[in-house]
Amino acid sequence: MTFSRPGPLLTARDLRKAYGPTNALDGAEFSIQPGEVVAVMGPSGSGKSTLLHCLAGIVPPDSGSITYDARDLAKMSDARRSTLRRSEFGFVFQFGQLVPELTCVENVALPLRLNGSSRKDAERTALGWMERLEVDGLKGKRPGEVSGGQGQRVAVARALVTGPRLLFADEPTGALDSFNGDRVMELLTEAARSTNAAVVLVTHETRVAAYADREVVVRDGKSRDMERAV
């Protein structure tokens, strides 16, 4: 009996995306294995955020293919893509992702509530993730009452609470100082590795990229896998 190697979790081929006359993506390629942390780097305006948005099914590319777990993202209905994003993907952004009216634990529990969990179950699971991210002490506070670094850790807990197989992080430490940024990255990569979640990490900071297993550089809408290039 032979066993085949597990294939990549997500693969993108020849992605093209234009905004008016600007080619944001011009034949970009990308691939990530289950449990792998890949940093996407590149100068401002290089197309790295567009790449992330296409990979996550938020923005459709003009052409090219994106395959997630052997399924073609372009052939899915909007509803199916939304369900996929909610149940199998997690997201962490730089700013403004927590709902200001909700407490921190309600914010973390929100994706589970949207997926139909009871309040009690959702908040119990949420609190478990807040403990792992060392922010359980903030459960009753609202986002406006916590620091930037604490808020990002709450956001990471919320991104991981549904047990996603793929986490998208767009400049997750962009608004933090080195100390808090390092702590967020340590906890984020530790938590992702412990659940075998893959992470697509968009960053312009090399210190942050150093937490990844591998680096892909985007320049002028084209991507280049630096490990395989050398």
Place this chain on the structure above:
Amino acid sequence: MSIGHTLLGLLETGPRHGYDLKRAFDEKFGHDRPLHYGQVYSTMSRLLKNGLVEVDGIEAGSGPERKRYAITGAGVTDVERWLTTPEKPEEYLQSTLYTKVVLALLTRRDAAEILDAQRSEHLRSMRIFTDRKRKGDLADQLICDHALFHLEADLRWLELTAARLDTLRKAVTR
């Protein structure tokens, strides 16, 4: 690093034998480069000669005699002066990377490839230090952060240079 001043500083916390000094040095400062015994003894001879340490006692054993060293008043003054004098910042004006980029442009090679390869090598080092920092104690974190910030500065230079290659090519091949 000034080994003499570091050993003197360690002696200020209390008298020690040469072997204990080496062990304390390696534990705190010699992560990647432990001291040789020869370095300890030659440094101690020099410090003795200059009156910065004195022999506090000699233990006779089955092997060679073991001298115990203690810092003198002059030694404490010397450590104090060294600690409070700011180090001259490195100027980093002699950069091999700069030379390689300019020569690549002059000889019409692909300078962008050279910068990319260097960038990958730097990131590989950063990954190793980040991993060591994650697994290590506070001392490891401090020493790795120092290395990481320097590598990061190099990487910023590599990126800036990559962005300026066209202008630089015109300037050096004029």
